[in-house]
Amino acid sequence: MSFSFFPVEPSGDHENPFDERHERQPSFEPPRDEVPVLFPASEVVGRGDDVVIALMGARVYSDGIEILLDRHLRRGGRDAREWQLAQMDFNGHFHMGERSPDRLRWGLALGDGQHLLVDEAFGMRMDQDSSDEGPAPHTVRPTGGGGNGGGDEYVMHDGLWLHPLPPEGPLEIVVKWPAFGVAESRVVLDAGRIRALAASVRPLWP
Secondary structure (H helix, E strand, O other): OOOOOOOOOOOOOOHHHHHHHOOOOOOOOOOOOOEEEEEEEEEEEOOOOOOEEEEEEEEEEOOEEEEEEEEEEOOOOOOHHHHHHHHHHHHHHOOOOOOOOOOOEEEEEEEOOOOOOOOHHHHHHHOOOOOOOOOOEEEEEEEEEEEEEOOEEEEEEEEEEEEEEOOEEEEEEEEHHHHEEEEEEEEEEEHHHHHHHHHHHOOOOO
């Protein structure tokens, strides 16, 4: 009598991993099925000796906005080793577990008085209790990005996802980065103009 080395597998249908559908969490990411409207803006948010942080506009969706930001680093007088280390520090800015006071910090001030910090738990407003009842609070989270550079400069492209749409009034974008000499700085946008653009958002798929 011969025996199979391999055990007999149970019969039945097996789960197909491609059958799984990812359900969007609105406070975590922009809609994937919309064509956003671009809110034009081009302004320096903060500046250090060798660093410039610039606002490059915002993508307006039906339930939030993605703020687009570029960070520019120039080599200056750094030698090859110093330049390599500076690029590493410049690139690795979103270390949520590290609470160095010199880290890059982003914040938003909304027209209704809410203050949001990117490196707070879930990007919630500073005085928000997760057990609070009532309307969903505004949140802000990084949306990732990328970077590139060469021998004399380096650029990082960042995004901040604010959900839901900001209330009427001023929308302040606040930044500081002591490690690179950027003092607390801010720019102010008109949230009313941003909200008006949301009506022009179109579905990606008919």
